[in-house]
Amino acid sequence: MENKDTIIELRSITKEFEDGFKAVDDFNLEVKRGEFVTFLGPSGCGKTTTLRMIAGLDVPTSGDILLNGKSLIGLPPYKRPINTVFQRYALFPHMNVYQNIAFGLRQKKVPKDVIDRKVTRVLDLVDLEGFEERGIHTLSGGQQQRIAIARALVNEPEILLLDEPLGALDLKMRKEMQLELKNMHDRLGITFIYVTHDQEEALTMSDKIVVMNEGKTQQIGTPEDIYNEPQNAFVADFIGESNIFNGVMTGHLRARFCGGEFACVDDYEEGTHITAVVRPEDVEITAPEKGTIVGTVDSVIFKGMHYEITVVSGRNEMVIQTVHNANVGDRVGMRVDPENIHVMLAEDHTNQFYADINKDFRLEFNGHHLDTSLTKIIRGSRRLEDGRIVDSSGETIEPSRIRILVSIQPDDIDMTDDQDKGLIQGTISNLIYKGDHYSYVIHTELEQDFVVNDEYLWNMDDRVSLMMPVDKMKFSLRRK
């Protein structure tokens, strides 16, 4: 079924490099004529590679790219009606502004007087009238940027590709250019495909955002969809600030996470493992007795428009943005409106918790010693003779400024009746039979849920101790 409105379609595009690295993995996308589409993701997520494949500068390992229903595969870049604005502009340094802009038209053997007219018009469009004779090196970064856009636009491409075009500009300039680009897009009606790692830029400019991570599409949607209804923990974490918790459904429209039971609007079967996302601006601070959960204020930072307050509740941490101040050490209650809790199916059941660092730089959890040390966890770090720990670049690591996030898989935890044998104790609050094993949720004394897979049957409300081998743990460093 060919859709008349679709200008370009990417069908299960995969790009695997010679060293086996999959930069893009089964990427699918349809772009409508005149749309402003943004590929958003952290560096190395495959967004630039995808753009380069559309431009023809990289060749996909498999998959198809259709422009107006016709495959572009095998067509070299110079035969595609698509132009690119490169990351660092890529202007030709030995040519002046006029020659740079005219380059594309000259390749098409456009008559000289037509070229003159078009160059003048496009310079007018980017607000650089009369710059024809200027050398590239005499231009500021912002001006070079505009020339790069003009050089691409003058060819009247069907699609304009922009690869982080504002990355090299300062903040003020970037904001101005964002608006200008958006205006240009609305006026010209050309399809824009834009690549950025800046979520604010993406939310401001786009009709449609494609969030990417590790070569895979995470979510495609309007800026509002992406922000309000993130489909997974990655999107929630990447777009805006979020509190993300692992949890479990405890009843109809009820979910337990962050040590409390919340009403929510997403319906999943009781016992389902979920990921709950709460935006910092959606948490309301109440009197302790009125909150769904209670915690202690850990830090307060004034951010100009609001305060950013971190509240610690048991083993969990909630970041809150509010216009009301609070004092460090206050006992406060917290509540969240059901419609502001975004509940998603948990993708995997990795258990995560923060370990403590004692004064000897050893890791502890729940008062138990973990048989590893900071120097083993932080690559390239070493302990100096004076007792300090420095990282690979020689900077001192301040134990109070970092936290160690420990991840362990449900299969790697063993349950025992012997309460003293494990790292932490809890009661079985949920069990599901998964064909060849049972999946248990253990609710611990520290208000945290652990997911444990075990082939033997235990009973609900059994009190168990969890044994977690250190060699099965994965550690990652988080800055406070």
Next chain:
Amino acid sequence: MNKKNKTAADAARVLFLVLVLAFLYLPILLLAFYSFTGSTHIGAVRGFSLQNYVTLFTTSELTDMILGTILLALGSAFIATILGTMGAIGAFYSRRGVNAFITSLNQVPVVNADVVTGFSTCILLVVVLHISKDSYIPLVAGHVTLCAPFVFLSVMPRIKQMDPSIYEAALDLGATPFIALRDIVIPQIVPGIISGFALAVTLSLDDYFIATYTKPATFDTISTYVVNATKGAQTSIKTALWALSTVIFVIVVLIVLGMNIRSMRAEKARLENSVRRGGANV
């Protein structure tokens, strides 16, 4: 350190500098001085004379030899520049492993002794392939082999400095790979190509070993000629070679001066440019 010691140290420094300079320049100045006299050997001064220069520019044996050397240098440098530049561009745009492989292969002839290059070229082309030395092919091939790796080395840094996306930008704007190379990449690396060419000319002019093994019997380069002539008995030719050495020295000095003045001007222009650009930002 007291004042006396300090002056002594300064004097020692100056003396050292004078000795170094004397060691570098005295021999050629001596030769230049005698080239303007009528002396037949160094040591006896017989008054000012331009006879050596007259001989140098009127003896057809000498002028033919000089002209032949220059033509050989320009010709083989030209071929070597094309090959070396193509090699550097090709290596740069190859996969990383291939690039490293080509670059290391290129190092070997650079370090290798000329006598080995000359001898082995002679063996391959003349003995094995039966190409006559009179065809000049072994000589030119030998000199191109000598020069091309140096051109490669002088072009490569320029390519590396170049923004690699400008080639892609040219393709993106509709240029075929050939046009992109000709109109965008080559102009960026012209300084490297020019200095590579200059280096190649000098190398070819300097060469003695490769020429001895590969040149036609009737042809001589300056190097081979000078070596033979200084062994011979013709005094007027020998002293004319003093004049030739002087001329070469003067040309070299002029070229070096010219290059330095040019780069000083370029640096100044660059500074002024950046000041102007700074102004445009405000």
